[in-house]
Ligand SMILES: Cc1ncc(C[n+]2csc(CCOP(=O)(O)OP(=O)(O)O)c2C)c(N)n1
């Protein structure tokens with residue numbers, strides 16, 4: 262695990278510095294780079310195992326390619342820490358994912374080596390193809406375009422769409438399939454089985470390696486020799502594989518599988534491939550977590566383990582005196598099992614986030630009723646729609662920001678047909694250190710505008726359970742429940758569930774000055790603010806709307822009849838969100854109160870801890886309190902509230 266402290270890495274300020282080293286020295290560069298990632302991530306947090314798995318690939322790519330002129334696109338980007346370190350960001354790498362520090366993903370504004378902003382998966386082939394076609398158009402025929410995509414990311418429709426297009430474009434595109442047989446959880450699906458099949462076909466692999474090298478040599482001899490070799494390759498390949506190669510069928514030249522941890526061989530193969538024109542795919546077999554034994558052994562746990570002791574591997578837990586409330590994802594995970602035990606119609610679906618959303622609990626308890634469908638948000642939604650047409654009640658759990666991918670499926674396949682699909686949108690609101698690609702900023706706005714859709718958000722764990730209970734009742738139609746990343750607020754949350762009347766909010770705290778309307782768990786920040794404000798002589802009322810659609814109109818009538826100063830608070834974008842809905846209600850009903858809306862502004866919100874970003878956006882407890890002080894009237898602290 263430990264490597265002697267070296268000094269090669271220190272000499273690399275950008276990839277051209279790499280070229281001073283011999284191929285033999287690259288192994289030491291890899292060792293030092295791997296150790297540097299371990300050193301920093303262990304004390305700073307972030308994604309871990311994926312970057313360790315591509316150390317050799319990263320070094321070989323920057324060694325052989327002429328980056329940034331040659332364009333390198335990382336898929337998802339959670340594996341690009343080595344790339345960041347080699348491309349001028351070694352000294353700021355300790356600020357990775359920290360508020361105001363560098364991003365945890367490649368980001369165009371951060372470096373010229375980051376050719377494409379990422380965070381969501383499966384975009385790399387489309388983006389690199391766009392770059393390659395642009396280069397071709399501009400006559401930059403010497404320019405290389407490389408997409409590095411994992412086997413997990415390759416399961417998405419977008420990746421298939423890109424392969425389908427790339428096969429008929431005669432552009433300089435190299436797709437590197439980083440096959441570690443893992444997504445965050447073990448990878449799933451028929452493609453994964455296929456990749457395993459070809460990885461284990463030995464004669465074919467030997468043959469392909471030899472042909473790759475012969476081809477690259479012949480291409481420099483002349484076009485006729487190259488054509489002849491290609492013909493030969495095609496006929497022998499058919500015999501060896503006995504069935505067609507999937508990528509070759511899409512008109513890609515397929516190379517590999519090769520060992521993605523042999524940096525010298527990688528360098529040689531990449532050098533050869535540089536000279537072969539057209540769309541090519543290099544299949545690299547790697548180990549997620551390579552070089553850190555514990556991560557190799559439990560790759561899901563070490564995908565993003567948090568802080569850890571790099572020597573013992575102990576993952577650090579914050580010390581708590583009292584028992585802590587559960588994560589919302591675990592409330593979902595336990596509650597769906599409880600509900601499914603009572604209701605045989607309930608099914609669970611996740612696109613590649615079983616550990617992240619805790620559907621893994623149901624997958625274990627009821628394997629025939631819970632599905633990980635791979636990174637395939639669109640399919641997850643339409644598959645759920647199909648289940649619903651047969652009288653089942655799917656709970657389709659998708660992170661709020663990933664659901665952006667499946668908007669049309671929600672509208673076309675679920676809402677228009679009024680199917681009983683329950684959408685549980687985890688990671689709604691500010692997501693934290695993953696930053697703008699992962700904030701669940703838009704779901705209230707994008708779900709609220711869809712006919713037939715019920716849109717709700719619980720303020721705490723008990724409410725989440727009650728909303729899940731409500732949603733699985735007969736003929737509810739499409740029903741969205743959004744909740745955030747992180748822990749709840751209740752320790753004894755596993756109370757008996759009951760139905761909530763659809764479209765009914767609730768009064769949380771009486772008041773007679775300003776009314777605060779909240780939706781979802783951010784209501785707890787309002788509650789904190791009110792505790793503080795009461796000690797100063799401010800007495801705002803607090804209403805938890807629970808539903809953004811349908812709105813609780815009778816509650817809103819009573820609010821606007823009683824209060825002429827209203828603050829709305831939501832952990833989501835202001836444009837089109839809950840505050841907008843309240844303003845629409847006011848306009849439609851002729852009310853003229855003074856309304857201040859708090860939520861995410863119309864801007865890209867960068868990364869940081871959730872409380873840091875709530876504060877930056879102006880809707881944490883302190884900001885809510887400030888707003889009440891601005892709008893309210895200070896009274897005596899002995900004041901009693903008139904009901
Ligand atoms: C659209 C989308 N869905 C889900 C995710 C969450 N996610 C991030 S990495 C990852 C696994 C990717 O697996 P793979 O591409 O094989 O990379 P590896 O981690 O194995 O290196 C998933 C599911 C995402 N980033 N984007």
Ligand SMILES: CC(=O)[C@@H](O)[C@H](O)COP(=O)(O)O
Nearest residue numbers: 337339380565617688695746
């Ligand atoms: C890169 C990516 O998309 C995931 O790894 C994501 O960071 C997971 O987020 P959570 O930690 O909130 O599950």
Ligand SMILES: [Mg+2]
Nearest residue numbers: 411412413443
């Ligand atoms: Mg993988």
